[in-house]
Amino acid sequence: MSLFNSLSVSASGMTAERQRAEVLVSNIANAETTRTATGGPYKRQDVVFEAQDVTSPFSSIFDAQMTSQGAGVGISQIITDQGTGDRRYMPGHPDADKDGYVTFPKVNPAEDMVDLLGASRSYEANVSAISAVKDMIQRSIDLFK
Amino acid sequence: MLDPLSRQLEQYMTLLSVRQKLVSSNIANADTPDYRTKDIDFESEFREYLTNPLKSAPNVTDVNGLRVKPDGNNVDLDREARLLSENAIRFSVASNLLRGQIKDIRLAISGGGTNS
Numbered sequence: 001m002s003l004f005n006s007l008s009v010s011a012s013g014m015t016a017e018r019q020r021a022e023v024l025v026s027n028i029a030n031a032e033t034t035r036t037a038t039g040g041p042y043k044r045q046d047v048v049f050e051a052q053d054v055t056s057p058f059s060s061i062f063d064a065q066m067t068s069q070g071a072g073v074g075i076s077q078i079i080t081d082q083g084t085g086d087r088r089y090m091p092g093h094p095d096a097d098k099d100g101y102v103t104f105p106k107v108n109p110a111e112d113m114v115d116l117l118g119a120s121r122s123y124e125a126n127v128s129a130i131s132a133v134k135d136m137i138q139r140s141i142d143l144f145k
Numbered sequence: 146m147l148d149p150l151s152r153q154l155e156q157y158m159t160l161l162s163v164r165q166k167l168v169s170s171n172i173a174n175a176d177t178p179d180y181r182t183k184d185i186d187f188e189s190e191f192r193e194y195l196t197n198p199l200k201s202a203p204n205v206t207d208v209n210g211l212r213v214k215p216d217g218n219n220v221d222l223d224r225e226a227r228l229l230s231e232n233a234i235r236f237s238v239a240s241n242l243l244r245g246q247i248k249d250i251r252l253a254i255s256g257g258g259t260n261s
Contacts (some may be wrong), residue, residue, distance in 0.1 A: 001160070005167040013173025020176075049177040071183075073173045122175050125222055129169045132233045136165065138160070139240040143247065 003140070006133045008054040012072030013126040019075055020047045021119045024112045031107040034095040042105040043080045050076035081106060154243045156194045158236060160187065163203055165232045172225050179217035180223075182208040 008017035023045050033042035083106045091100035167183050174180040183205050190203040209220040 004168050006162070006169040009166060009169040009173050013175075016173070017176075018175040031165070049174070051174050051180050052175050071170050071174065073177055102199065118176070122172075125172045125226070126169075128175075129172045129229055132229045133165055133169065135233055136162065136236045139237055143240060145213055145244075 001127060001136050005054070006128060009072045010126045010129045010133070012052070012054050012074060013129075014123055016047075016049060017076055017123040017126065018075045021116060021123070022080060023047050024116045024119065026117075027112045028106050028109055029128045030105060031109050033105060034093075034102055035054055038134050041085065041103050042107070043082065046079050046081065047075050048079060049073055063122050079080075148246075151243060151246045152198070152245070153195060154239050157191065158243070159238050160185075160191055160194060160203065160240070161232050162207065163234045165229070165236075167205065168183060168225050168228045168232065171220050172222070172229070175218070175220045175222055175225075180220065181218075182211055182220050184208050184228075 027044050028044040034041050050073070051071040052074040085104045085106035087101040087103050090096055090102045093102045096102050106123055164185055164187060167185065171182050171184075185203045185205055193200055208219075211221050211224070213219045
């Protein structure tokens with residue numbers, strides 16, 4: 001049924017926005033990280049969204065043929081920003097190079113905070129869509145009363 | 146269904162749920178690069194449904210006239226929010242009307258005795 005499929009579409013939007021928020025939070029948390037498992041300072045990451053078909057747990061092939069073009073969203077890839085960040089003169093720092101400079105991650109907390117707000121708003125928009133659809137389903141069920 | 150009027154109401158509700166799914170899909174893809182807003186021409190699709198009840202899936206088209214953001218996405222969240230509540234209200238009106246129809250038939254079955 002089409003209405004239940006809408007729930008899957010909005011849920012895919014919520015999942016995608018949540019993952020985006022996770023990546024952004026990790027960028028903010030690591031804004032000053034100079035040492036990582038792969039060596040060197042932390043590298044900023046970003047998600048790329050892509051329209052994807054959703055599968056509803058109970059949808060049959062017939063349903064898939066009849067109800068059309070409902071595209072959900074998913075993350076197609078997570079890209080790593082290869083740029084290098086600021087070099088600060090901190091001779092006492094354990095990660096300082098021979099000239100006494102430490103390379104910090106290329107993270108601009110303001111930029112990530114603004115993105116995070118966007119992710120949070122988009123998440124809320126998906127939640128509103130779910131509650132509107134849930135209301136419609138409830139009204140259909142009320143026809144039995 | 147029961148009579149032509151309830152059949153029309155049912156089709157109206159079906160078409161509304163198809164449209165609601167497209168709105169959900171537009172909202173979910175509000176940040177997807179190169180995604181274009183999708184919608185159906187509700188009125189003409191509904192008219193077609195009334196004349197031809199066995200019509201298969203409605204035509205989904207890209208919506209023109211929306212501002213395209215630098216990433217190639219043209220989803221306008223305000224437009225989608227409006228359609229979201231509009232569809233819910235229309236659906237609620239239709240379901241209330243349909244419930245009235247069902248109630249009348251129940252009344253006829255019970256001979257007008259008990260209204261339950």
